[in-house]
Amino acid sequence: MRLFEMLLVLSCFALMMNVLFVGRNTKKTDLAIAMGSSVIFVVHLLSEGYRWQMLLIYITTGLLIVIVSSRYFQKSRNYKLGKLLKYSLASIIVVLMVVSVGLSVYMPVFHLPKPDGPEQVGTQTFHWTDLSRDEVLTADQSDKRELMIQIWYPAERKDNSKSEFLFPKDKEMFKKYIQTYANSLHLPEFVFDYWKYSRTNTYENAEIVPSTSPYPLVLLSHGMGTSRVLHASQAENLASHGYIVVTIDHTYSTFATIFPDGRVTDYKTKVKTIDERRTIGEIWTEDVKFVINQVEKLNSGAIESQFKGKMDVSHMGVMGHSFGGATAFNTAYVDDRIKAGINMDGSLIEVVNREDIRKPFMFIRSGSFKDWLVDFKKKKSHNKVNDEVNKQLSDELHIIKNVIRQGGNAIYVEGTEHFNFTDLQFYSPLIKLTGITGDIDGKRGSNIVNQYVLDFFNTYLKGTGGDLIQGPNGKYPEVKFVESSEL
Structure with missing residues (x-):
């Protein structure tokens, strides 16, 4: 996984822990967590680029940022979730994260190994x-x-x-390229879209x-x-x-x-x-x-x-x-x-x-x-x-x-x-x-x-x-x- 993808996974986990298991935070703490996660999210998208393998992480992180941010604006912060509900929600989020991380690891943005010659x-x-x-x-x-x-x-x-880049950098040519490849394997073309980063x-x-x-x-x-x-x-x-x-x-x-x-x-x-x-x-x-x-x-x-x-x-x-x-x-x-x-x-x-x-x-x-x-x-x-x-x-x-x-x-x-x-x-x-x-x-x-x-x-x-x-x-x-x- 790429650097900001890994940071995004960690921030998603931190957001989950904050929402479900951490007691009362100050509003400043909630704001700092939400802003930090948002910055990591934006920097990842701008510097590394979106890829579909991370979609579940994107959705989960986005929802958790909204929840944490909303607490900053609430007058009353007294709400409680039952232990069963907390652990059920945590289990679902962890499963979603594991699936997304697994897809990212096993279908990575790869780069060719560096040649060992002097030129x-x-x-x-x-x-x-x-x-x-x-x-x-x-x-x-x-x-x-x-x-x-x-x-x-x-x-x-x-x-x-x-x-x-390994594959054509022109968007239209790249699209045609992966369409042809996807059709030959009877797969949807989005499966190979992340190749554009290699x-x-x-x-x-x-x-x-x-x-x-x-x-x-x-x-x-x-x-x-x-x-x-x-x-x-x-x-x-x-x-x-x-x-x-x-x-x-x-x-x-x-x-x-x-x-x-x-x-x-x-x-x-x-x-x-x-x-x-x-x-x-x-x-x-x-x-x-x-x-x-x-x-x-x-x-x-x-x-x-x-x-x-x-x-x-x-x-x-x-x-x-x-x-x-x-x-x-x-x-x-x-x-x-x-x-x-x-x-x-x-x-x-x-x-x-x-x-x-x-x-x-x-x-x-x-x-x-x-x-x-x-x-x-x-x-x-x-x-x-x-x-x-x-x-x-x-x-x-x-x-x-x-x-x-x-x-x-x-x-x-x-x-x-x-x-x-x-x-x-x-x-x-x-x-x-x-x-x-x-x-x-x-x-x-x-x-x-x-x-x-x-x-x-x-x-x-x-x-x-x-x-x-x-x-x-x-x-x-x-x-x-x-x-x-x-x-």
């Missing part, structure tokens, strides 16, 4: 259209493929500047830090049905360590993508079969290749921006989560401009003719990978992997084995589940109850992934580091290395 982080957003590609995920045959991308980079800032550690349109050499580049793809917003902390951390990071919204495969003209697209993708996965995988791979073309234009000055000459396009990496991780592998395989890549817990899109990737690659899997691998090998030993899906998985394991043999890495992080590789783990402690994140503390899990991602890219894009990816490390006992003999 401040700036961001700029771009809207690009690939005129060479028709949009196949809409009914309008004249549509071209449009993408929203966000660039994160080492930045300069003035001391009085404030970091950006902040990043990034400064919009800040000047890039001058450097004697250009910054290496990393492209980052989200998972199916999520968004680039769920990877903001990963982008921030890499940028704070001297990388330029490009996050991509793969349009119509996100829960919401907002365009500058106010349009908000939602999820329209089908990936139920292997063929459908390959089709969408090809679209996403082409998205990444198109974005690479565009950032090369930014770097050359063909597209006017502050990034001219600032990107080291000869040292370019790619990473992604889930379907985005599979896209990262596919792009690394087919595009020679990519020098290294990371797949965070994603099954591969294409396994045919992909078994011999000759560039550094790392697979990071969730903690359930080991148990899944044991179960899969049992099925395989009993000839129960003959269907198309299991054949695909078997080929995928063969690819991972080849990556390890060629000097790449495959690790898994104990205590994590699929969405520990996103910022969703910061949104609410309730997320753990769904099973999509693991038992590991969210900040701990995020930090582990960030450290191994950073060490990997430092090794292969900067020529530094490499300590973590060499093998087990006492600082991170949760990280287990997979040997090729295990696959």
Whole structure:
């Protein structure tokens, strides 16, 4: 809970005790209590902002302020409540407070964890259209493929500047954004209204830090049905360590993508079969290749921006989560401009003719990978992997084995589940109850992934580091290395 929210809860409790259990006060005492609580209430609303989780506290505090204030103006102060009524009212108020506090704690106003690099982080957003590609995920045959991308980079800032909000700060755009998200989950939109207070550690349109050499580049793809917003902390951390990071919204495969003209697209993708996965995988791979073309234009000055000459396009990496991780592998395989890549817990899109990737690659899997691998090998030993899906998985394991043999890495992080590789783990402690994140503390899990991602890219894009990816490390006992003999 935020500071003035906690003070408001305490003042509500003090008001209740004063009204129900404290004997006769002087009028000055009543006035002081009422005014103090009112000031806390107003300061909270003005400085922190209203949120619906606190509604019961607001109502209760308001009523108690009115009662205490009214006593100041009463000539006679002699009134008595029966003991049963006092304790009944107190019980009701305490229950209301507990419910409101519980909602506030378990659906908190969260902020992204601070990156651990030496640089401040700036961001700029771009809207690009690939005129060479028709949009196949809409009914309008004249549509071209449009993408929203966000660039994160080492930045300069003035001391009085404030970091950006995580979600769109324009009220209309934010409303459309949460409407789309709420509709996809069949929930009322007010449930997500408090997201408007969540902040990043990034400064919009800040000047890039001058450097004697250009910054290496990393492209980052989200998972199916999520968004680039769920990877903001990963982008921030890499940028704070001297990388330029490009996050991509793969349009119509996100829960919401907002365009500058106010349009908000939602999820329209089908990936139920292997063929459908390959089709969408090809679209996403082409998205990444198109974005690479565009950032090369930014770097050359063909597209006017502050990034001219600032990107080291000869040292370019790619990473992604889930379907985005599979896209990262596919792009690394087919595009020679990519020098290294990371797949965070994603099954591969294409396994045919992909078994011999000759560039550094790392697979990071969730903690359930080991148990899944044991179960899969049992099925395989009993000839129960003959269907198309299991054949695909078997080929995928063969690819991972080849990556390890060629000097790449495959690790898994104990205590994590699929969405520990996103910022969703910061949104609410309730997320753990769904099973999509693991038992590991969210900040701990995020930090582990960030450290191994950073060490990997430092090794292969900067020529530094490499300590973590060499093998087990006492600082991170949760990280287990997979040997090729295990696959």
